[in-house]
Amino acid sequence: MARPIRVLVAKPGLDGHDRGAKVIARALRDAGMEVIYTGLRQTPEQIVAAAVQEDVDVVALSILSGAHNHLLPKVVELLKQENVYNETLVIGGGVIPDEDIPGLKESGLAEIFTPGTPTQVTIDFIKENLKRCL
Amino acid sequence: MSLKEGILNKDKRAAARLISMMENNDPEAIKIISALYSHTGKAKVVGITGPPGAGKSTLTDKLAKKLRQEGKTVGIIAVDPTSPFTGGSILGDRVRMTDLYTDPGVFIRSMGTRGHLGGLSKATLGAVKVLDIYGCDYIFIETVGVGQSEVDIVKAADTVLLVMVPGLGDDIQAIKAGIMEIGDVFAVNKADRDGADRTQVEIEMMLDFNHSEWRPPISKVVALYNKGIDELYDNMNKHWYYLENSGKLMEKRIRNIQLEIIDLVQRELMDRLVGNEEKKAMILKMAEKVAHREMDPYTMSNDLVNKVILKNS
Numbered sequence: 001m002a003r004p005i006r007v008l009v010a011k012p013g014l015d016g017h018d019r020g021a022k023v024i025a026r027a028l029r030d031a032g033m034e035v036i037y038t039g040l041r042q043t044p045e046q047i048v049a050a051a052v053q054e055d056v057d058v059v060a061l062s063i064l065s066g067a068h069n070h071l072l073p074k075v076v077e078l079l080k081q082e083n084v085y086n087e088t089l090v091i092g093g094g095v096i097p098d099e100d101i102p103g104l105k106e107s108g109l110a111e112i113f114t115p116g117t118p119t120q121v122t123i124d125f126i127k128e129n130l131k132r133c134l
Numbered sequence: 135m136s137l138k139e140g141i142l143n144k145d146k147r148a149a150a151r152l153i154s155m156m157e158n159n160d161p162e163a164i165k166i167i168s169a170l171y172s173h174t175g176k177a178k179v180v181g182i183t184g185p186p187g188a189g190k191s192t193l194t195d196k197l198a199k200k201l202r203q204e205g206k207t208v209g210i211i212a213v214d215p216t217s218p219f220t221g222g223s224i225l226g227d228r229v230r231m232t233d234l235y236t237d238p239g240v241f242i243r244s245m246g247t248r249g250h251l252g253g254l255s256k257a258t259l260g261a262v263k264v265l266d267i268y269g270c271d272y273i274f275i276e277t278v279g280v281g282q283s284e285v286d287i288v289k290a291a292d293t294v295l296l297v298m299v300p301g302l303g304d305d306i307q308a309i310k311a312g313i314m315e316i317g318d319v320f321a322v323n324k325a326d327r328d329g330a331d332r333t334q335v336e337i338e339m340m341l342d343f344n345h346s347e348w349r350p351p352i353s354k355v356v357a358l359y360n361k362g363i364d365e366l367y368d369n370m371n372k373h374w375y376y377l378e379n380s381g382k383l384m385e386k387r388i389r390n391i392q393l394e395i396i397d398l399v400q401r402e403l404m405d406r407l408v409g410n411e412e413k414k415a416m417i418l419k420m421a422e423k424v425a426h427r428e429m430d431p432y433t434m435s436n437d438l439v440n441k442v443i444l445k446n447s
Binding site for chain 1: 146147149150151153154157158216217220221222223224225226228229230232235236241242243244246248
């Protein structure tokens with residue numbers, strides 16, 4: 001049996017709403033993935049420390065506070081510093097304006113999922129874009 | 135840097151990767167752990183178990199912080215259940231430990247049970263060895279939320295901390311066999327709720343029937359507010375000193391390793407007996423014969439086992 005995909009679902013920054021993160025965590029669980037949920041109000045440093053120790057394939061960041069342009073690239077940068085970015089798929093989701101998406105992708109986010117995205121789209125994207133084999 | 139050098143140099147990535155490889159039954163990882171086995175056995179292994187929602191993760195967080203104040207390094211293995219239907223899981227114990235994430239002296243790893251019953255995952259013992267080699271002074275194993283009979287933690291830990299909460303049942307629950315028998319140290323968590331004293335008394339009465347040298351101490355704690363943690367911490371250490379000074383530590387570890395070896399042999403045998411599609415197909419054919427009453431299942435399985443053992447002896 002192939003190993004399960006391991007995903008860290010994290011909430012960077014200061015917004016206190018994790019309904020979306022929990023919905024996606026649940027959907028990924030039902031798709032057979034091991035989802036490590038880190039809880040609210042995480043700094044990029046905390047998220048990356050958890051990603052390293054948990055040896056995850058995917059870091060999924062949910063953010064609603066508007067600070068995405070600052071926090072999401074910071075996570076990518078720290079993953080690079082820890083030498084794990086080349087093995088880790090980084091995706092984002094939340095209330096993120098369309099015009100910010102190209103810049104976030106430029107900085108190393110593989111995809112941004114905005115409100116209304118069916119969870120299956122995210123699941124398929126993860127399965128098709130893993131950076132290391134199962 | 136190889137994984138072997140990495141873990142000896144306290145590289146978190148190497149430790150993390152080795153744990154994954156142990157989870158995935160990677161022979162390369164087993165080779166590395168075998169080669170470094172003499173580096174294990176130094177960590178004090180504490181199991182934390184109890185019913186779901188009792189506060190195991192929060193308590194683990196508080197005890198780990200206490201150890202950090204004393205300058206000790208801590209590894210935490212937090213096990214949560216895997217869905218028997220999809221194979222997926224939500225590993226959420228970390229949520230209670232967020233302050234520890236960036237502490238260089240703490241390593242936290244979440245594991246899904248991946249079909250293993252008994253409160254731990256199949257690779258938990260492997261992960262303990264990895265963190266032991268990595269150099270953790272203390273390793274906490276937090277089990278899944280347990281019911282009455284998930285007692286595998288006894289085989290994995292030097293000290294079992296059983297976390298109870300008020301209001302789960304009467305004194306009959308306390309004298310039942312199973313989980314209540316395995317605690318070396320008890321915590322009655324959420325002790326600011328009604329019924330905590332009664333829960334403590336019920337555990338005390340249950341312990342009155344025990345005749346072993348070590349009488350498990352009970353602490354009332356409120357983990358969320360850090361109340362009673364010092365006393366619990368002292369009790370945990372007292373148990374360790376008891377084990378060390380009475381010679382029970384080695385006795386216990388030998389017994390646990392005996393069980394581990396038996397378990398590994400079982401896995402190896404199962405793997406050789408039914409580990410691939412060809413063998414499964416063969417057993418299906420045998421099952422057809424048995425179903426037609428051409429043979430009985432006892433003789434059939436006995437023959438199968440003999441075949442594997444004879445072939446390799």
